[in-house]
Amino acid sequence: MDASPDAGGTNEAEAPLRHLLELQDADVHVDQLAYRRRHLPEQAALEPVLAQLASLDEERLAVSAERQQLVARELELERETAALVARVAAIDERARSASAGSYRDQEAMAAEIEALGRRRGELEELELEVLEAAEPLDARLAQIEADRAPLLLEAEAGRAAVAAAAAGIDAEILAATDRRSALAAAIAAPLLGEYEALRQRLGGVGVARLVRGVCAGCHLALPATEVDRLHKAPPGSVAHCEQCGRILVP
Ligand SMILES: [Zn+2]
Structure with a gap:
């Protein structure tokens, strides 16, 4: 009848509660491992690298889009120049072969050739502007690539470190969960x-x-x-x- 507080828990009747305390310890251990798994220092070290890469990727996308517009503009100017050159050649051909061409025709052709020449000058100016606008964009894209290269290596190493750390803890979690299940089965x-x-x-x-x-x-x-x-x-x-x-x- 005398239940001394210092009985030492040797009584058979106290076993379930002792098991429950062991289970509690095992559960705390599993919880701590799960917390560590969610807060890997390797993951924390990787985050800023990934953030920098994401920021560079975003910028690269924006600069590339701008550059792409210049490429489209350049093609447009080239097409117009080619059409203009063809038109000038056709007029030249007509002028040479049109022995019967009237003075008015000759005058009209000369005026068109002159207008086409002016336009060609404008197109050359515009193409030059496009090339000038492209220069800093190309330089920025090259710089972005140069900045990305070491970050990509760092990210790769970081991901490997995260994977290794996670695998280690996952193995611990598996063992701790097994132990936990065995303890729970006895209650x-x-x-x-x-x-x-x-x-x-x-x-x-x-x-x-x-x-x-x-x-x-x-x-x-x-x-x-x-x-x-x-x-x-x-x-x-x-x-x-x-x-x-x-x-x-x-
Ligand atoms: Zn309490």
Whole structure:
């Protein structure tokens, strides 16, 4: 009848609660590993590299689009120049062969040749402008490529480091989860269910030890009478912290 607080938990009836505490430790371990898996320092180191690459990619896209417009403009000017050259050749041909051409025709052809010549000068100017506008864009694109190259290598190495770190922790998580499952299998379903529900609701901790009158779950001291009552309860009986509601193991 005398349930001494220093019995050492050797009683068969106390086994489920001891298992529950072990399960709690195993669950905390799994949670810590999962947290580490989500917050890999290797991933944190990789993020700024990826951000820089993304920013360069974005800029490259914008500059390339601008450059592409210049290419289109250049083609347009080239097409117009080619049409103009063909037109001049056709007029020349007609002028040479048109022995019967009237003076008016000759005059009209001369005027057109002159207008075409002026336009050709304009087109050359415009093409020059396009080339000048392209120069800084090409330089920027080359610089972006030069900046990207070491970042791509850094990102590749970073991804490999993340993968290696993740694989290591994943193996630890697998082992810890196996251990957790084995411990859980030894606990009766109702007690396990209650523990799981409490754990879900109370930040991952469903069961706590009573340490010198203090609940290790919420760190609040229990009234002396309550501590006394818990120590005198039959071994293995499931008690709860009055303050946080967790299963309390004296
Ligand atoms: Zn508590």
